[in-house]
Amino acid sequence: MIDSELLKILVCPESRLPLQLASSELIARINLLIARGSLLNKAGQKIEKPIDGGLVRADKRVLYPIVDDIPMMLVDEGVPLDQAGCEP
Numbered sequence: 001m002i003d004s005e006l007l008k009i010l011v012c013p014e015s016r017l018p019l020q021l022a023s024s025e026l027i028a029r030i031n032l033l034i035a036r037g038s039l040l041n042k043a044g045q046k047i048e049k050p051i052d053g054g055l056v057r058a059d060k061r062v063l064y065p066i067v068d069d070i071p072m073m074l075v076d077e078g079v080p081l082d083q084a085g086c087e088p
Contacts, residue, residue: 002053002066002069002071007019007021007055010055010071010073012057012058012078013073013074013075014075014078015057015059017057018057019056019057019058020058021053021055021056022054022055022056023088026056026063026086026088027052027053027054029085030051030054031050033083033086034049034050034051035050038083039079039086040080041076041077041078042062042075042077042080043076043077047079049067051067052066052069054066055071056088060081060087061080061081061082062078062079062080062081063078063079063081063086064077065077
């Protein structure tokens with residue numbers, strides 16, 4: 001999915017903290033919330049499409065979705081992980 005060398009240099013665009021790949025369990029929980037229509041990004045917009053994966057900020061507060069093997073690295077695209085059932 002994400003090249004390991006690329007993952008070493010990617011950081012959160014907001015905090016500059018390092019990122020790590022999200023677990024498959026976390027992605028499954030997030031996709032369940034998306035299917036229920038109850039997951040919002042940092043811009044307050046409902047996320048409508050399931051994600052393929054994600055990058056979790058080191059403090060485990062934000063996930064940046066991966067869609068079609070492309071990480072969505074804009075601050076507003078980040079998913080706050082304090083939403084019900086999302087905490088890693």
